[in-house]
Amino acid sequence: MKTSIITGILAVAAIGTLTGCNDFLDRNRFPEDTIVDSPQAWESEPLVKAECEAFYNEYTGYGNGASWVNNFVYRSISDDQCAKMQSGSGIIFATWEYQYAPTSNSIWDAAYQVIRRCNTVITNVMKNTMETPVKANYVGIARMNRAYQYWSLVRSFGDVCWVNNVLALDSAGLYGPRVDRNIVMDSVLADLDFAVANIAQKSNKIEFSRDMANAMKSQICLFEAAYARYHDNDEARARKYYGEVVKACDAVKDSYTLAPTYRQNYNSMRGVQGALNLQDNPEMIFCKTYIQGILGHSMIKYLSSKTPVCGMTKDAFDAYLFKDGKPLALTSENTGDAGKWIKTGEETDINGNVTEIGYVDISDVLAVRDGRLAQTIDPALGFTGVTNTRVGTTGKPISDPIASNTGYTIMKYVNPVMTYDQCTNDGSNAVCAPIYWLSNVYLDYLEARAELGELTDDDITKCMKPLWDRAGIDTSALSKSYLDNMNDPANNMGVSSLLWEIRRCRRCELMFDNYTRYWDLVRWHKLDLLDTVEHPEIALGANLSNVPAANTSGVVLTGGYIDGAKNAAGTSVRRFEERQYLSPLGTALITLYRDKGINDFHQNPGWEGN
Numbered sequence: 001m002k003t004s005i006i007t008g009i010l011a012v013a014a015i016g017t018l019t020g021c022n023d024f025l026d027r028n029r030f031p032e033d034t035i036v037d038s039p040q041a042w043e044s045e046p047l048v049k050a051e052c053e054a055f056y057n058e059y060t061g062y063g064n065g066a067s068w069v070n071n072f073v074y075r076s077i078s079d080d081q082c083a084k085m086q087s088g089s090g091i092i093f094a095t096w097e098y099q100y101a102p103t104s105n106s107i108w109d110a111a112y113q114v115i116r117r118c119n120t121v122i123t124n125v126m127k128n129t130m131e132t133p134v135k136a137n138y139v140g141i142a143r144m145n146r147a148y149q150y151w152s153l154v155r156s157f158g159d160v161c162w163v164n165n166v167l168a169l170d171s172a173g174l175y176g177p178r179v180d181r182n183i184v185m186d187s188v189l190a191d192l193d194f195a196v197a198n199i200a201q202k203s204n205k206i207e208f209s210r211d212m213a214n215a216m217k218s219q220i221c222l223f224e225a226a227y228a229r230y231h232d233n234d235e236a237r238a239r240k241y242y243g244e245v246v247k248a249c250d251a252v253k254d255s256y257t258l259a260p261t262y263r264q265n266y267n268s269m270r271g272v273q274g275a276l277n278l279q280d281n282p283e284m285i286f287c288k289t290y291i292q293g294i295l296g297h298s299m300i301k302y303l304s305s306k307t308p309v310c311g312m313t314k315d316a317f318d319a320y321l322f323k324d325g326k327p328l329a330l331t332s333e334n335t336g337d338a339g340k341w342i343k344t345g346e347e348t349d350i351n352g353n354v355t356e357i358g359y360v361d362i363s364d365v366l367a368v369r370d371g372r373l374a375q376t377i378d379p380a381l382g383f384t385g386v387t388n389t390r391v392g393t394t395g396k397p398i399s400d401p402i403a404s405n406t407g408y409t410i411m412k413y414v415n416p417v418m419t420y421d422q423c424t425n426d427g428s429n430a431v432c433a434p435i436y437w438l439s440n441v442y443l444d445y446l447e448a449r450a451e452l453g454e455l456t457d458d459d460i461t462k463c464m465k466p467l468w469d470r471a472g473i474d475t476s477a478l479s480k481s482y483l484d485n486m487n488d489p490a491n492n493m494g495v496s497s498l499l500w501e502i503r504r505c506r507r508c509e510l511m512f513d514n515y516t517r518y519w520d521l522v523r524w525h526k527l528d529l530l531d532t533v534e535h536p537e538i539a540l541g542a543n544l545s546n547v548p549a550a551n552t553s554g555v556v557l558t559g560g561y562i563d564g565a566k567n568a569a570g571t572s573v574r575r576f577e578e579r580q581y582l583s584p585l586g587t588a589l590i591t592l593y594r595d596k597g598i599n600d601f602h603q604n605p606g607w608e609g610n
Contacts, residue, residue, distance in 0.1 A: 039124075039127065039128070042124040042125065042127065042128045043128050043129060043130070045130065045134070048121070048124075048125055048128075048130075048138050049138075051117070051120070051121050052121060052138055052141045052142065052208070054117065055114070055117070055118075055141070055142075055145040055208070058114055058145065058148070058149075059286075059288055059435050060288075061287075061288030061290075061297070061432075061433030061435065062288070062290070062297040062299040062413070062429070062431065062433040063297040063298060063299055064295065064297060065296065065297065065298070065426070065427040066298055066426040066427050067297070067298065068298050068299060068301075068302045070297070070299060070433075071513075071514045071515040072299065072413065072433070072512060072513055072514065073299065073302070073303070073310065073410060073413070073512045074299070074302065074310075075515040075518065076094050076310045077094045077095075077096065077097060077518060077530070078515075078517040078518040078521065078530070079313060079315045079316060079517065079521075079529060079530060079538045080312065080313060080315075080316040080507075080511060080512060080517050081094065081310040081311065081312065081313060081316075081406075081512070082094055082310075082313050082405070082406065082532075082538060082539045082541075082564040082565060083309075083310045083311070083405040083406075083564055092572075093539070093564065093565050093572035093574075094310075094574070095572070095574050096574065096580055097583070098583060098584055098607075100584070100607075101584035101585065101586070101587050101603060101607045102584065102586055102587070103586055103587055103588045104586035104588050104589070105583065105584065105585060105586040105589075107152065107153070107156050107157075107583065108153065108156075108157065108160075108585065108586060108589065109586075111149045111150075111152055111153045112149075112153075112161075112163070114145065114146075114149045115146055115149050115150070115163060116163075116166065116167075117142075118142045118143070118145050118146035118149070119142075119146070119163065119164060119165055119166045120166050121138060121139070121141075121142035122139050122142045122143065122146075122164075123165060123166050125138045125139050125142070126139060133198075133200065134200075136198035137198060137199055137200040137201075139194070139198065140194055140195040140196075140197070140198035140199040140213070141195070141199060141208045143191040143192075143194050143195050144191065144192065144195035144199065144208065144212075144213045144216065146164075146191055147188045147189075147191035147192045147195070147216070147220065148216060148220070150162075150184055150185075150187070150188050150191075151185070151188055151220045151223070153184075154181050154184055154185055154188070155223060155519065155522065155523075156582070156583045157582055157583055157585065157604065158181045158582045158604065159178040159179060159180055159181050159184075160178055160179065160181070160184055161176045161177065161178055161179065162176070162179040162183070162184050162187065163176065164187070175592075175593055175596050175598055175601075177600070177601065178601065178602075182237070185224050188220060189217075189220075189221065189224075189241075189244065192213060192216065192217040192220065192221075193217075195210075195213040195217075196210055196213045196214050196217060196248070196251065199212075199213055202255075203255075203285060203286070204279075205278075205279045205281075205284045205285065205286060205287055206279055206286070206287060206288075206289055208286075209285075209286070210251075211251075211252045211255065211285050211286075212285055212286040212435075212436055214248040214249075214251045214252045215248070215252060215285050215286070215436035215440065215441055216436065217244065217245075217248040218245050218248040218249050218440075218441060218444040218445075219436075219440065219444065221241045221242075221244040221245045221248065222241075222242075222245045222444050222447060222448060222523075223519065223523045224237075224241045225237075225238045225239075225240075225241035225242040225244075225245060225448065225451065226238070226451075226523035226524055227523050228241060229451070230523065230524050230525040231523075231525055231581075238451070239452060242448040242451050242452050243448075243452070245444055245445070245447075245448035246445065246448050246449060246452070248444075249441050249442075249444055249445035249448070250445075252285065252441055253438065253441050253442065253445060253462075253463070256282060256283055256284075256285065256437075256438040256441075257282045257283065257438070258282070258283050258438060258439065258466050258467070258470055259281050259282060259283040260470075261375070261470070262371070262372050262375045262412075262470055262471065262509075263375040263412050264276050264281060265278075265281065265283060265284075265434050265437055265439070266412050266413045266431070266434065267412065267413055267414055267415040267431050268281060268415070268431065268432050269290075269292070269415055269417070269418075269430055269431055269432060270289050270290065270291055270292075270430065270432055271291065271292070272292065272415075272417060272430070275415055275417050277289075277432075278432035278433075278434065279432075281437075283437045283438040283439065284434060284436075284437050284438075285435075285436040285437055285438065285441070286435045286436040286437075287432055287433060287434050287435055287436075287437070288432060288433040288435055289432045290429070290430040290431065290432055290433075291430060292422070292428075292430040293430075295430075296427045296428050296429050296430050297427065297429050297430075297431075297433075298426050298427055298428075298429055299413060299429055299431075300413060300414055300418070300422075300423050300429035300431060301423065301424050301425065301426060301428075301429060303399075303402070303409070303410055303411070303413065303414060304390065304398070304399035304400060304402060304414070304423045304424050305399075305400055305402070305424065306400040306401060306402070308382075308383070308384060308403040308404055308405055309402075309403075309404050309405070309409075309410075310404060310405065310406075310410075311404025311405055311406035311407060311408040311409060311410065311541060311542075311564075312376070312377055312404075312406060312408035312410065312511075312512075312541075313406055313408075313538055313539070313540060313541060313564065314337075314406070314537065314540040314541055314542070314543075314561055315537055315538045315540070316507070316511065317337070317373070317377075317408065317542075318337075318490070319504055319507050319508060320369050320370040320372065320373045320508050321369070321370045321473055321504070321508075322335075322368055322369050322370070322473075323368055323369065323370075323472060323473060323474060324473075324474050325468070325473050325474045325475065325477065325478065325482075326486075327486070327488040327490060327504075328490065329488060329489045329490060330486070330488065330489075333368040333369075334364075334368055336365065337362075337365055337542075337543045338365075338543040338544070338545040338546045338560070339360040339361050339362035339363075339364075339365055339380075339381055339542070339543070339546065340360070340361045340362075340364065340546060341356075341358055341359075341360060341546045341547050341548065342358050342359050342360070342361050343356050343357070343358040344357050344358045344359065345357040345358075355548075355550050355551070356548050356550070356551065358386070358551070359380050359381070359386060359387075359388060360380060360381035360386060360407075360542075360544070360546070360547055361379065361380055362379055362380065362381060362542075363379045366379060370471045370472070370473055370508060371470070371471040371472035371473070372471045372508050372509065372511070373508070375412055376410065376411070376412040376511055376512070377408045377409060377410055377411060377412075378390065378402075378408075378409045378410075378411045381407040381408065381409070381542050381544075382401070382402045382403035382404060382407065382409045383403050383404065383405075383406075383407040383541075383542070383544075383552075383554065383555050383562060384403055384554030384555055385551055385552065385553060385554035385555070386403075386547065386551050386552075387401035387402055387403045388401065388402055388403070388409060389401050389402065390402065390411065390414065390416075390423075391416075392416045392417065392418060392419070392420075393416045393417050396419075396420065397420055398414070398416065398418055398419065398420050398422075398423045399414075399420075399423055399424065400424060404541075405541065405562070405564045406540070406541025406542060406562050406564050407541045407542030407544065407555075407562045408541060408542050410512065412511075412512075413431055414431070415431050418431075434513075439467060439509050439510075440510070442463040442464070442466070442467060443463075443467075443502070443505065443506045443509060443510070445459070445463055446459065446460070446463050446464055446502050446505070447499075447502050447503070447506065450498055450499055450502055451499070455480060455498070456480065457479050457480050460478060460479060460480055460483070461478075464478065464502075464505060465478055467505060467509055468505075471508075480498065483497060483498045483501045483502075484496070484497055484498050485497065486500075486501055488500060488501070488504075492529065493524065493526055493529075503520070503524075506520065507520075522581060525581075527576060527580055527581060528576045530574060530576060531574060531575055531576035532565055532572075532573050532574045532575075533573055533575060534576070536558075536565075539563060539564045539565035539566075540558060540559075540561040540562065540563055540564065541561060541562035541563070541564050542561065542562055543560055543561050544557060544560060544561070544562060545560040555567075577606060578605075578606065579604070579605060579606025579607060582604040582605070582607075583604070584603060584604055584607035585603055585604060585607070587603075589601075590602070590603060
């Protein structure tokens, strides 16, 4: 199957010529017309291949064109960021995604559209006369993608409707019951097991492969295992799924090596002198490539514009270890986090009042900490009134004067070889996006083995030490005993020191990536940590203690730190409610069931009447 994720996206228009483009656009039930549904059509491997390539569209990476919507940085309701973009409102404090049950829920609707396509491929390929391995490959790809969609539904809604065949538009099955989440997830596991056994290609990093299926299986089974343990207290199920994580990781973790630097996983570019092609990165399992002038995105623009954007919180900043391998409360390094005020000039207003001009340099603060931090945020702070402009390899600016609501601005996705226009124009960003890569697998493996009580020093040497080494953290004492006895006072999750340190490593390695932190808090049953009344520290940002008072008038400070939940308009709060673990169904969907005489299709708990 020699088609990359980028060409799969660009091929959608061509697929429309096979299926009837207008019908596809009108009904959004692709593929469904007479040509594609005919048995003769499904004897054509090019058509089957094209149908499978349409699934590439579900892996958004850094987004497409002018859209900023993606799961890197943009999704911000976690303790890594405390603000979010809201259409027409700019940056606001990040409350919960849902305040009330919407009329329709796009997650539900979009997932079932993809599931229908998956079922169409599976049903029709199983009936064609291609050789068995060829059929199994395409069915494996479809079942892998179906598994991902069902997982996205279950983690959002809990019990969902299970459909594993192609339903006619007048079928009673269109109004089937919500099935227990555990039953659905067991079917997801069956789909993933079929995929890892039957997808033909091992990996070339830009196509669907067995290795990708194993990485996906690890990700999904880790969620399910933790959910079983921390939500349902189902130890047998938890151990079963943690074991599946280990099996999936074992299938791939020795076939890849870490990239030389952390940031290369995020800011690589294709065909640009001085920039690594992400497909050549030894760590990548599956990635989305972009090509300058052909397919781009706008995420870097989001991080490079004059509008203050979401920034890293103090809570996230403090999670990083110091170079000596110790956390903030235990390190012998300098723990100061207030940057230096660098005065560059003065300006005088019409009344003769003199104000300093300058910036806040945090290079010394970053130098003593986990090197991933210095590769994630800029070495200068940017906030309302004091901005920072990034400079590229040519010595010229590659951003506008930038700022964030916390003062910490995010740079790890920005490649310094980019030009100003490539950074700041809609759709002109061509940095390539990782989807599945080795550090994810290492972290899944470490957590699963620790949760099973089976983690060894050898596991730590093979899977954690390389991450620490790359981050410049002292590993001379690193061992299971060392982590067991760290006993960081900041541990507020009620887990062992070992698990706390593994969770810390995961948080720092995957900072701002794929909405990982949010879903980790969900599966660990720790969304209550996002309550800003109980935990006001998660809304804080950078320390401006060394900045002249006249230069901090544009922000609200709490104890010298920028307070992201407070601004000139007032104070915002985020209160936790148990209902936040499940998203609300669209009210129109429930009404539709009622209109069909089905009265046992209910809203998720806590969302009734909202």
